[in-house]
Amino acid sequence: MGYTLSHTTNAAMQTGSDRDWFEAFDAEDAADATPAPPTRGRPPRGPTLDEIIAPLFVARHSPFGSLEAMLDASRLPARNAEDVSATLESGAWDAFVAQYSDFPSWAAMRGAAGRDWVRRRLRGH
Secondary structure (H helix, E strand, O other), rough: OOOOOOOOOOOHHHOHHHHHHHHOOOHHHHHOOOOOOOOOOOOOOOEEEHHOOOOOHHHHHOOOOOOHHHHHHOOOOOOHHHHHHHHHHHHHHHHHHHOOOOOOOOOHHHHHHHHHHHHHHHHOO
């Protein structure tokens, strides 16, 4: 793959009607979340796509070791941020996720990954 997911923020996951995907988190997890301390001179950075959908999460729920490996195996376009955003919102990606993961759709997978990410953050991981 020509594009590295570590440079892709969660905005790549928040296109169209899915901009509110974080609302799918358990209210309890969200209420317990502690904001990161402010950084000096720099605006806080949001999590990257590969931080939210961690390799361990992908490995637990699919035959792949990372989201990047899933994208590579799908053979869908993923050369840059725009390609990744378009691919993640495509019907072909939904079908790939349903076939090769424990989830019926990309929305279900990213919602579960988001909840997992919040739990990891709360535990300090």
